[in-house]
Amino acid sequence: QVQLVQSGAEVKKPGASVKVSCKASVNSFTGNFVHWVRQAPGQGPEWMGIISPGGDSTTYAQRFQDRVTLTRDTSTGTVYMELSSLRSEDTAVYYCATTPLDDFYYFDSWGRGTLVTVSS
Amino acid sequence: SFVLTQPPSVSVAPGRAANITCGGNNIGSKSVHWYQQKPGQAPVVVISYDNDRPSGIPERFSGSNSGNTATLTISRVEVGDEAGYFCQVWDDRSDHPVFGGGTKLTVL
Numbered sequence: 480q481v482q483l484v485q486s487g488a489e490v491k492k493p494g495a496s497v498k499v500s501c502k503a504s505v506n507s508f509t510g511n512f513v514h515w516v517r518q519a520p521g522q523g524p525e526w527m528g529i530i531s532p533g534g535d536s537t538t539y540a541q542r543f544q545d546r547v548t549l550t551r552d553t554s555t556g557t558v559y560m561e562l563s564s565l566r567s568e569d570t571a572v573y574y575c576a577t578t579p580l581d582d583f584y585y586f587d588s589w590g591r592g593t594l595v596t597v598s599s
Numbered sequence: 600s601f602v603l604t605q606p607p608s609v610s611v612a613p614g615r616a617a618n619i620t621c622g623g624n625n626i627g628s629k630s631v632h633w634y635q636q637k638p639g640q641a642p643v644v645v646i647s648y649d650n651d652r653p654s655g656i657p658e659r660f661s662g663s664n665s666g667n668t669a670t671l672t673i674s675r676v677e678v679g680d681e682a683g684y685f686c687q688v689w690d691d692r693s694d695h696p697v698f699g700g701g702t703k704l705t706v707l
Binding site: 483514516522523524525526529538540541574576583584585586587588589590591592 | 603605630632634639640641642643644647648653685687689693694695696697698699700701
């Protein structure tokens, strides 16, 4: 398992963009796929996308396809999630999560989440 | 995509068993994973692949999956088990994970 440390809470105005970071606290997670999942108040988690260990491949959920960008800085071991054209419905806690190195279908490590509030 | 349905809340007295369900169309044909989520903390997997307990998870946590319902059972519930729990499967059609809406477990 990997301990994931995320950046702090953000407050953004509608139409703006937000960029959230995720980094392993001790050991690097260069071999892990990293997913991003968000959870709006009172709702279940929602998958947003995945980035490969090398950062050269990404897949996004269809509903975020044109607004989300996942990137990876392999030199610092940091993964980023950027969401653009923010609206009030994007207010949520955003999590990064990894799957085990030998598995792909469940998450063995999660960050504590980053609260993004979109408000005018 | 595949839809998972959980009851919003479950209440149980300390020492009793709690059953949290996750419904889905023929979910028994899929592998179900369960996570515990406490306020301000990272979610933690408590059951993977229907009934596998990761190291460090008490034996009181178990799972089952058949037909249209998967169930997380917490036996001899403790106050510290009070948390949110959500289920997750991998949707082969969309090729991404899908989550249930989550269940708030209250220990009375």
